[in-house]
Amino acid sequence: MKRLLINKIVLSLCTLSAILGIVFLGWILTTLFIKGISSFHFSLFVNDLINGGLRNLIIGQFILVGLASIVGIPLGMIAGIYIREYGRGKYPNIIRNLSDIMMSAPSIVIGAFVYAVVVVPSGHTSGFAGAIALSIMMIPIVISTTDSMLSLVPKELREAGIALGASKYKVIFDIVIRSAKVGIMTGILLAIARIIGETAPLLFTSQTSNYFSLDLTHAFPSLTVSIYTLANDVEASSRDLAWAASFILTVLVLFINLSGKFITRNKK
Amino acid sequence: MEKIFQKISFGSATLVLIILIGIFISLFIAAKPAMSEFGFNFITNPVWNKEVVIASPTNQVKQNTNVNQDDSVVENDFSDDDVIPMDDELNTNSTTKTIYGGLVPIIGTILSTIIALAFSLPIAMGIAVFLAEIAPTNISKIVGGAIELLAAIPSIIFGMWGLYYFAPLVADLFGGFQVSLLTAGLVLGVMILPFMAAITRDSMNTTPDVLKESAYALGATKFEVIKDVIFPYSKVGIIGSIILSLGRALGETMAVAFLIGSIFQLPHKLTDPTISIPVALANNFGEASGLGMSSLFYLAFVLFILSFAVISFAKFYFLRKENA
Numbered sequence: 001m002k003r004l005l006i007n008k009i010v011l012s013l014c015t016l017s018a019i020l021g022i023v024f025l026g027w028i029l030t031t032l033f034i035k036g037i038s039s040f041h042f043s044l045f046v047n048d049l050i051n052g053g054l055r056n057l058i059i060g061q062f063i064l065v066g067l068a069s070i071v072g073i074p075l076g077m078i079a080g081i082y083i084r085e086y087g088r089g090k091y092p093n094i095i096r097n098l099s100d101i102m103m104s105a106p107s108i109v110i111g112a113f114v115y116a117v118v119v120v121p122s123g124h125t126s127g128f129a130g131a132i133a134l135s136i137m138m139i140p141i142v143i144s145t146t147d148s149m150l151s152l153v154p155k156e157l158r159e160a161g162i163a164l165g166a167s168k169y170k171v172i173f174d175i176v177i178r179s180a181k182v183g184i185m186t187g188i189l190l191a192i193a194r195i196i197g198e199t200a201p202l203l204f205t206s207q208t209s210n211y212f213s214l215d216l217t218h219a220f221p222s223l224t225v226s227i228y229t230l231a232n233d234v235e236a237s238s239r240d241l242a243w244a245a246s247f248i249l250t251v252l253v254l255f256i257n258l259s260g261k262f263i264t265r266n267k268k
Numbered sequence: 269m270e271k272i273f274q275k276i277s278f279g280s281a282t283l284v285l286i287i288l289i290g291i292f293i294s295l296f297i298a299a300k301p302a303m304s305e306f307g308f309n310f311i312t313n314p315v316w317n318k319e320v321v322i323a324s325p326t327n328q329v330k331q332n333t334n335v336n337q338d339d340s341v342v343e344n345d346f347s348d349d350d351v352i353p354m355d356d357e358l359n360t361n362s363t364t365k366t367i368y369g370g371l372v373p374i375i376g377t378i379l380s381t382i383i384a385l386a387f388s389l390p391i392a393m394g395i396a397v398f399l400a401e402i403a404p405t406n407i408s409k410i411v412g413g414a415i416e417l418l419a420a421i422p423s424i425i426f427g428m429w430g431l432y433y434f435a436p437l438v439a440d441l442f443g444g445f446q447v448s449l450l451t452a453g454l455v456l457g458v459m460i461l462p463f464m465a466a467i468t469r470d471s472m473n474t475t476p477d478v479l480k481e482s483a484y485a486l487g488a489t490k491f492e493v494i495k496d497v498i499f500p501y502s503k504v505g506i507i508g509s510i511i512l513s514l515g516r517a518l519g520e521t522m523a524v525a526f527l528i529g530s531i532f533q534l535p536h537k538l539t540d541p542t543i544s545i546p547v548a549l550a551n552n553f554g555e556a557s558g559l560g561m562s563s564l565f566y567l568a569f570v571l572f573i574l575s576f577a578v579i580s581f582a583k584f585y586f587l588r589k590e591n592a
Contacts, residue, residue: 011491014402079277082280095285106572106575109575169273199424199521203553
C-alpha cells in the first residue's frame with residue numbers, strides 16, 4: 001500500500017511540474033498578448049521610432065539577421081559538410097566539439113569579442129559589426145544541424161552514387177544534400193528564429209537608432225536593443241511601445257519556429 | 269572543382285577554431301591592462317570603480333587645508349599663495365587611482381545560477397518524467413511542443429515579463445526588493461527549465477524497453493521503475509544536461525539585466541539587488557574607457573573561461589558524442 005501511495009504522490013508531482021511549465025508559457029504569452037494588443041496599432045509599421053513607431057527597428061532587425069544568414073548559413077553548412085563527409089582522423093571531431101561549445105558560449109562575450117575586433121578599430125558601432133556578431137552565433141547552430149541531418153542519410157545512397165562514377169563533390173550536392181534537404185531547412189529556420197530575438201550581441205556592436213537607416217557603417221536600428229532601452233524608460237508610452245515590439249518579436253519568432261516544425265512533420 | 273570545394277570546406281570548418289582562438293586572444297589582449305594592474309586580486313576585490321587615495325594620511329590633511337586655502341585664495345585673488353594649491357592639486361591627482369574588482373559580479377553570477385538550478389532542477393526532472401513515462405504519446409507530444417516553445421521565447425521577453433509581472437509576485441511572497449538576486453535567479457530558472465527538461469527526457473528515452481518491462485514484470489511500481497531503472501541508466505546524460513543548463517545560465521544576459529538590480533554591491537540576503545558579469549558588461553560597456561573598459565574585458569574573459577570550462581566538462585565527461 002505504501003509503495004502504491006508513494007508512486008501516486010511522485011507521479012502527481014511530476015504531472016504538476018508539467019502543468020507548471022505550461023502555466024509559465026501561458027502566463028508569458030497571455031501577458032504579451034494583452035499588453036501587446038492594447039498598444040498595437042498599424043501605424044507602428046509606418047512610423048519610425050522617433051515618431052513613436054517601430055518601422056525602422058523591424059526593417060533594421062531583418063537586415064541584420066538577413067546579413068548574418070547570408071554569411072552564417074553557407075559557412076555553417078559547408079563546415080558541417082566537411083565534418084561529416086570530408087574530414088578524416090580526429091580533426092572533424094575536434095571541430096564538432098568546439099562548435100558545440102561555441103553554440104553555448106555566452107552571447108554577450110561574442111558581443112565583447114566583436115566590439116574588440118571590429119568596433120574599436122573602426123572607432124564606432126556599425127550595422128556590420130552587429131551582423132558579424134549574429135553570424136558568429138549562427139555558424140555553430142547551422143553546423144550542428146547540417147552535421148546531424150547528413151548523418152541520417154544512409155551510407156548506401158553515397159555508395160550508389162560513387163558506383164555510378166560520380167565525383168564525391170557531385171555525390172554530396174546531388175544526392176546527400178538533396179535527401180537531407182528538409183531537415184537542414186528546418187534547422188536553418190530554427191537557427192534564424194534563435195538569432196532574431198538576440199539582444200546581447202547587438203548591445204554594443206550595432207546598438208540601435210531612432211531613425212530609419214540603411215547605412216551599415218553606423219549605429220543601426222535594432223528591434224531587440226530598442227526593446228531593452230524602451231522597457232527601462234520612465235515614460236509609460238515608451239513601455240507600451242516596448243510591449244508592442246515584444247509582441248511583434250515573439251509572434252515572429254514563434255511563427256518561424258512553428259513553421260520549421262510544421263515542414264518536418266508534413267514531410268514525415 | 270572537387271579539390272577546390274574540399275579546400276573551402278576545410279577552411280570553413282577551421283573558421284570555428286579560428287573564431288574561438290580569436291575570442292580567447294582578443295579578450296586577453298583587451299583585458300591585459302587590467303590584468304597587469306590588478307592581477308588575480310581582481311577576482312577577490314569587491315570594489316568597483318572607486319577612487320582610492322594611495323598617499324599617506326598627512327597628505328590627506330594637506331588636501332583638506334588646501335580647500336581652506338582655496339577659499340582664501342579667491343578672496344586674495346592674485347596672491348603668491350595661488351601657486352601652492354595648484355601644485356598640491358596636481359599631487360593629490362597623481363596619488364589617487366581608480367580601483368576595479370570583479371568579486372561582486374562573479375559572486376552575483378554564481379549565486380543567481382545556483383538559485384536558477386535549485387528552482388528548475390526538480391521541476392525539469394518532473395517534466396521530463398511526465399513526458400517520457402507518464403503521458404500518453406499524443407499528450408506528451410503536445411506538452412513537449414509547448415515546453416519547446418517556452419525555450420524559443422527570446423530572453424528579453426523573459427526579462428520584461430519577469431520585471432513587470434513575476435518580480436512583484438516574488439516580492440509579495442518573500443519580501444524585499446522587486447529587483448534582486450532571488451527574482452533574477454528564479455526567472456533564469458524558468459528560462460533554463462525547457463532546455464534541461466528536453467535533454468533529460470531525451471536521455472531517459474534511451475533506456476531500453478526491455479529493462480523497464482522486466483522491472484514491471486517483477487511487480488515494481490512506475491516510481492520504482494523510474495528511480496531504480498531509468499535514472500541509473502540515464503544518469504550520465506541527465507548530469508550532463510544539468511551542467512549544460514548551468515553553462516547557459518552563467519552567460520544569460522538580458523533577462524538578468526532587467527531583474528538583478530545592477531548595483532555593484534555584495535548581497536547580504538537573497539532579496540538584495542546585486543549584479544552579474546553579463547549584466548555588468550551590458551550596462552557599462554557603452555560608457556567605460558581606459559582601465560574601466562579593460563576591467564570589463566577582464567570580466568568577459570573570466571566569464572568566457574568559466575563557461576568554456578563548464579560546457580566542455582559536460583561535453584567530454586557526460587555527453588560524449590559518438591563519431592558515427
